Amino acid sequence: MPIPIGILAASGAGASPSMELISTQTATTQVSSFTFSSIPQGYKHLQIRGFLQSSSSGTSVIARINNLTSGYASTRYTASGTTITVSSESSDNYMRFPSAQQGNNTTNYYSTTVFDILGYSDTTTTTTMKCVSGISGLNYALSLASAMVNTTGAVSSITFYDGTGNFAIGTTFALYGIKG
Amino acid sequence: MATPTFTPLLTYTLSSSVFYFDVTGIPSGYSDLYVAIKLVGSASSYLRFNGDTTNVPYKYQRITTATATGNASASSSAGVSSITGPSMSSTPTLWNIYISQYGGSKPKSSFMEWTQIAGTSYGREVGHYMWDKTAALTYLRIGSSGASVSAGTEIAIYGVN
Numbered sequence: 001m002p003i004p005i006g007i008l009a010a011s012g013a014g015a016s017p018s019m020e021l022i023s024t025q026t027a028t029t030q031v032s033s034f035t036f037s038s039i040p041q042g043y044k045h046l047q048i049r050g051f052l053q054s055s056s057s058g059t060s061v062i063a064r065i066n067n068l069t070s071g072y073a074s075t076r077y078t079a080s081g082t083t084i085t086v087s088s089e090s091s092d093n094y095m096r097f098p099s100a101q102q103g104n105n106t107t108n109y110y111s112t113t114v115f116d117i118l119g120y121s122d123t124t125t126t127t128t129m130k131c132v133s134g135i136s137g138l139n140y141a142l143s144l145a146s147a148m149v150n151t152t153g154a155v156s157s158i159t160f161y162d163g164t165g166n167f168a169i170g171t172t173f174a175l176y177g178i179k180g
Numbered sequence: 181m182a183t184p185t186f187t188p189l190l191t192y193t194l195s196s197s198v199f200y201f202d203v204t205g206i207p208s209g210y211s212d213l214y215v216a217i218k219l220v221g222s223a224s225s226y227l228r229f230n231g232d233t234t235n236v237p238y239k240y241q242r243i244t245t246a247t248a249t250g251n252a253s254a255s256s257s258a259g260v261s262s263i264t265g266p267s268m269s270s271t272p273t274l275w276n277i278y279i280s281q282y283g284g285s286k287p288k289s290s291f292m293e294w295t296q297i298a299g300t301s302y303g304r305e306v307g308h309y310m311w312d313k314t315a316a317l318t319y320l321r322i323g324s325s326g327a328s329v330s331a332g333t334e335i336a337i338y339g340v341n
Binding site: 001002004019020025051071080082083084101108109110114128131134136140141142176 | 203306
């Protein structure tokens with residue numbers, strides 16, 4: 001039974017958006033990092049969506065908040081094949097998140113990864129970021145992760161790095177602001 | 181006014197039971213696609229992009245819990261003919277799918293999750309599926325494996341910028 005889109009497609013038009021795209025960055029050459037700086041403070045929460053491929057194998061995507069170089073802790077719950085593992089770090093120099101899809105520009109497979117930062121403008125609580133990530137194709141993993149940095153400052157910049165190599169061409173990070 | 185990030189494309193409620201239904205004419209003007217389904221029916225359910233089953237085109241990694249207190253189990257595959265959804269019952273199951281760059285020329289990377297509580301039956305799954313084809317996604321087929329998708333099933337589709 002076909003249900004064509006378009007019959008009901010006009011619903012919701014004109015409503016005030018509660019989630020807005022702030023910035024999108026896509027790698028046109030291999031790059032080691034992506035940075036969102038001067039992040040506006042007018043939202044309640046942030047979300048970052050990644051479409052990721054790495055030039056390396058099996059290393060974490062890592063991140064820094066406000067260019068801080070210490071005070072990070074991370075934990076991850078990862079399924080790969082039939083195995084589920086848990087890993088964590090404390091007193092670290094980065095937030096550590098699941099790996100991107102391996103590929104090194106030799107494949108069109110990319111992982112889908114979604115990061116959330118709740119209350120990013122709050123100056124009374126530490127900054128915490130959670131993440132869900134999935135990869136299928138050359139390698140397989142599904143991960144749930146969270147990480148924090150022991151500071152109470154508002155988040156004004158976020159930098160994502162490939163753990164040991166570069167992000168491949170086509171890798172995309174999109175930053176969204178969510179109103180509260 | 182800022183451009184809405186989530187644009188509603190379709191909301192639809194089945195008025196009668198069917199073996200499967202297709203959502204056709206998905207426009208290409210968005211970056212990603214978000215699909216929310218309230219699923220009612222019997223037997224197991226499936227999702228296919230463009231109805232495709234050729235050369236077992238779906239790869240996946242998923243985590244599943246099937247009981248109220250049991251441990252989660254993990255599984256993966258490099259080739260199946262459908263995205264496997266929840267086992268349907270008269271109690272609705274919530275099923276969400278997020279598809280990255282659905283209109284592009286790369287294999288389609290998608291997240292899905294569903295949650296089911298029906299009487300004493302519990303289920304929860306989080307999975308990543310890759311549709312290993314380069315065609316743009318233009319329609320979705322949702323169906324039942326051997327039985328029916330029942331009246332009352334609802335689907336909502338959003339374009340994401």
